[in-house]
Amino acid sequence: MLMSAGQEALWVAHQLDPDSPAYNVVLAVRLRDRVRTDVLQEALTALVARHELLRSRFPATDEGPARRADPPATVRLDVREVPDADEAELVRLAGRAGREPFRLGRSGAFRAVLLRRATDDAVLVTVTHHIVSDATSQWLLVRDLFAEYGARTGQPARAAAAAVSGWDEHVRAERDFVTSPRGARAAAYWRAVTEGLEAAALPTDRPRPPQRTLNGATDEFALDPPTALQLRETSAERAATPFAWLLGTFQAALHRSGCGDGFLIGCPVTTRFTPGTREAVGYYVNILPIAARLSPATTLAETVESAQRQLRTGMAHARHPVELLAGGPARGPLFRISCTLVAADRLPIEGLYEGPVRLGGVRAELCDVPQQEGQLDLTVEIIQDSRGFRAVLRYNTDLFDADTVERFGDTWQRLLGASLDAPATRVADVALVAQNDLEFLLALGSDTP
Template identity: 30%
Template sequence: MKAPLSPAQERLWLLQRLDPDDAAYTMYLVRRLRGALDTAALTRAFGQVVARHESLRTSFAEQDGVPWAMAEPHGASAPPVEWLPAAGEREAAELVAERVNAPFDLSEGVPLRIAVVRLAADDHVLCLTLHHIIADGTSLNLLLDELGECYGAAVEGRAPVLAKLGVRPSDYARWQRHRAERAAPYWLERLARPPVTELPFARARPSGTGAFHTVRVDAGLAGRVERLAGRHRATPFMVLTAAYQALLSRHSGQRDLLVGAVFAGRDRVELEPVVGYLAQTVVLRADLGGDPSFAELLTRTRADALAAMGRPGPPFERLDLPVDTLLPTMLVLHDRVSPPASFGGLEVSDFAAGYRQAKVGLLLEGAWDDDGGLVLTFCHDTGLLDRAEVELLAARFVRLLESAVDRPHEAVSDLRIWTDQDESAIRALASPRPAAREDARGVPELIEASAHGRPEAPAVLCGERTVTYGELWAWAGELAAALRGHGVREGDVVGVCLPRSIEAIVALLAVWRAGAAYLPLDPDDPPERHAPALETAGAARAVSRIGLPGDIQVIDPATPHPKAPQPKAPTWSRRRGRRPRHPVPRRRLTRSPPRAPRVVPRPSWSSTAPSPRACAGCARSTA
């Protein structure tokens, strides 16, 4: 049977076409089965579940550039079960990790794989993997329950007792296509001019590789979360989302930010037993304007979530914005799930899947445990955040959550967020510091001293290019003069939008020499990321080789202003500790003026000249 895809399925299909090797949307069901396993009964159970659910018999074909869902007949057989021997748990874990991290090719049949790893005659690991386009999180729970029922029925020689299916995934997809058109105006207005949400500690570029850090909220705090939600006619999900929005705002200072969320999409009884991709990914826009109390923020988050829950997800393809702008981070709270009532006498337990994918930069998943507590898992992209940073974020989130539920009428900015480690660091920063040496010099002065003392020494290495201290100082002087010729004055902020290169180092040094502060911009970022940064910093000029948004005046680092006066080389006094005299009075270039951000590092080099710096990607250094 040929049927159209839902808008959400179309997006997943397109993402797989754009990056066939991406396994971020591979879903998995991994469980350990202890006891005497009847392999024939388990194979029969797989066949019954696959025959029952249309999505598990659906492949995808492209016709004239349009993807279609092609469901096989009801009597189609299940994919063959892969029976794998393992010498021990380590080998079993490797076999499972290999499968859950493997991508699917949606053009090659049903995206479903079934494997059973044999550790011993009475010890096996079930590994079921499938693409997100045919299932969601609720579907995995349904599959486990139905597999247990079908296996138990096969062992006991009876017919399985399963809920009646009244809706097919293809019917749901058609319905969603109609609803999406009606919901589009809401999302286009709600997400107009979206902010670029800043993740705490984020750096570099996403790698797609994920790592996980888990913390547990004890039953006492989890209970207080539920009671606070009840008093405000909200849900625990809304409380956690408001706390997460507050966490991000406290780190970035942003009052307008975006957090993605996932709703089950099963708001009708007939949808509850359906295996398929019914979940809806939405974007919640936090409003922390006016420094609200946490109770007020919860009220705002509740209204936003209720408005989003009643609609299909945003039409991302019509918003003309990068996905990482709209979904930089997400929060998902899973429903309470009970273990299967029966699995034919087998003991069912968890088994580490070894999943290593990251869908977004930072994903917070919550799941209730059997003791009434809440297990929070922070999945982070290792290219953006490292483990220590995520551990710190997790500890701060729990501290902020405690403060919010205990003092909900306190302003968000006053909620306690710092951990004991943070408070120790703050006390250390506040303690008296030894006075700086009178002869202490900043980076520009150290480089200047090297330019006069050993001008032929290599300063910067990049590939086959070498720039000496004399050349670096002269080049930076010419560019500094060009900046002043373009109107840069002491205390200004100048953007620097260059890839890692010799020119970038020259530009930073030139901005310092011009008496300004630099604002680093990543040339790989889209213009909508540059614009708010330049506006907030008050930068009217930038050193770059690409155009920048707005009325920013762009100066090419390789082409100094032809009419700009060239700076004279300052002379050093032989008397130790005396600063060089310049043709015109000026402040030390390493000291930021009162209205400019302090961006100059304080190196702790013991030598009188800095070591040569090597650009990223260079394999050699003279240091």
């Protein structure tokens, strides 16, 4: 069975640190009604029968990594009784279940853990390795799991899902594209984008270890409602998306934080380009190289315009796997920093991000647990929902202290605010310290002995 270029890269990353949870994708839901574990197991078996990657293993062979699909019944629900856990302990246990490492060659890349405090009080933790999943996939599998559960417990069945493409079919299409004239043009485009640039690298608090590590933590901030509204209105006036505006000012913040005048960041995007892939669980992701080239005269508006242009043009070439552009170890990594958008209203389970919903007749709500920390120096996920925008910054703790990442977030927000108030302002002219703080610091330096 076939593996995509992205999967092969993830397999290599796993071999370098097989105990790391950095590539574990987690969706945990709190269940507030009685759940029949025998029926949930039946639903789980039906789920993995439908989505082949969820029952796949990835052993090493003499020819390199391989994929093997096991029978659906081999994937078992892991029920853990936790009757004495309080709320905090339950969330802690959910996080721990999400962090447990995978043994890709032996036991595969998917597990479902039910932490049961009572018959009508539990948390279901679904965990995949990124090699078989992405953000959309994690929500798809939970949606399909509870659709199967509801169908077996007399709940009204949702409309039958569209047929899903087999993974081998997707990989063949990827390989055919790479060797086609369109693939050659896409490769040439990405070579031009990346020419002469290296991966953005923020100044670190500690020396970079000789071998890459995957230890991480998370910081986050939300835009206040007036700023979120201003972002939507101003970006629309200038024919840009809110994400492009945030991405452009993110690049400006990296520049002002020590990344230099020219650098690359990665922007993960979906590769679900055909109807058969839109309902499928899998690693349907490519990472677009986004270039920053700034000068002392570059304005905030110009960083936004550049981001908008690169996103639009880059999507036309997104079928070409970025892993084929890396250029080998001599070039170094293509990315150390990434930024992506998660549009909550486009996820397969409507409303779960914002409050309780019913899944298969069961009351459920999101149980937010840390995940995917330390994949790169810094990965940023912008979550957009009806309440506004929230930025989740996951960083490598062997490189950065929490204060450093928080300070970078403040810089980004200050540049964002300046861009909304006065887009023609030069990036270099934005004050990164509030006026009252600046006056205080100047006063400290004015005293004479």
